[in-house]
Amino acid sequence: MLGLARLPLPVLHRLADGLYLLMRFVLNYRQRVVLENLRNSFPEKPEAEIRRLQHGFYRHFADVIVEILKLAAISPAEMRRRVQIRNLELFERHFAAGRTVLALGSHIGNWEWILPAGAVYFPGKADGVYKPLHNPFFEDFMLRLRTHTGARLIPMRDTLRDMLRLRGQPRSLSMLSDQSPGGLEQTYWTDFLHQDTPFYTGADKLAAQFGCPVLYVNIVRLRRGYYEIVVEELHDGQTPLDKQAHVVTEQFARRVERDIRAQPADYLWSHRRWKHKR
16 A cells, blocks of 8 residues: 555546546445435436536545545655645634634545645644544554644544643644534534534534634645645634534534535535434
């Protein structure tokens, strides 16, 4: 795998062209899930447009796979060249004030490049919450990829303990908050892409308990292999929050919905996002 990662990204993208054909026309990778998600999310679109988005998703996903692999060997200089951050000063301002920033992202664009890029732009201050994988080989493999540029990972179950231990330390704590929750006991339901959808509420709770500012990060594909991370503030960390009101989660859901509509083929449509019903 490391040998492949050392190949130039344009070469890996050629491999992605073949991977796209394999997933789309040979394996039919999660085709039923992809089509169902697209049809339910965009009921206003004709079937021809749904099929076009389906093809676009598989092309995008193939690129994401090889770009994730590239993380094993990418240099900080190449990461800076390939990923720009708009409104980086939002992070820097809160760091200067000694605050821990919650950075909420989603599975748009190449989500796996968000944390490694953050580790390059603000070394020693880029932490991320993740769900450990059950397979030990893939768990170790993904940890190596995600931490190659210097990021630190925290298992989701240890998030509160980590916040208490590092309270008041200037850093960014990134989390992908659009995943389907494992359980429904402590979730927030809202209309999302025409569907009743549960969301994790951890960001609301952490922001309320620790007074953390909350930033929304969206990674936009500019062209093949080049991205821009666009940063917006959801909560300033100063205004009191009621963790039961789910203000942060609702704002996050609206931003993600807006950005999916702006780049619909670049979302992770193969994920069973709507498997839970209320």
